[in-house]
Amino acid sequence: MAYFFMILMVALVHFGFVLFVIAGGLLAFQWPTLLWWHLVGALYGIAIMLVGWRCPLTRLEAWLRERRGERLVAQWEFLRHYVWSHIGLRGNEWFITVVLMMAMVLFNYRAYRFVIVGS
Numbered sequence: 001m002a003y004f005f006m007i008l009m010v011a012l013v014h015f016g017f018v019l020f021v022i023a024g025g026l027l028a029f030q031w032p033t034l035l036w037w038h039l040v041g042a043l044y045g046i047a048i049m050l051v052g053w054r055c056p057l058t059r060l061e062a063w064l065r066e067r068r069g070e071r072l073v074a075q076w077e078f079l080r081h082y083v084w085s086h087i088g089l090r091g092n093e094w095f096i097t098v099v100l101m102m103a104m105v106l107f108n109y110r111a112y113r114f115v116i117v118g119s
Contacts, residue, residue: 003068007061014057021045022104025111032115042108046101 020027024038048055062072 003064007064007068010057010061010064014055014061017041017057018045023107025108025115028111028115035112035115038108042104046105049097049101 020038021042021044024034024041028035028038047053065072
């Protein structure tokens, strides 16, 4: 039961990080200093997707799942498991990934511009 709660906590933190990367620019309207934290997180998130790195939170969750006795596939990944599989994607559709990253960058760019420039 302890592993279940640890897995749940890691997954929630991971999901929070993904949401922060996607729309963290909106938080800058209230707290402008978050722009720098968001920029670092967004660049890290984009690098993970483009280069194919494995996020430390993904590694931790996979390790906890193995300790719990779950059988994992060789390339278990957070987005593939929790997002892509629920909308019918395998998670390796590069076109969709690139389009979503571009949308995220444009969305946050507008938030950045509004906070920094004021319009």
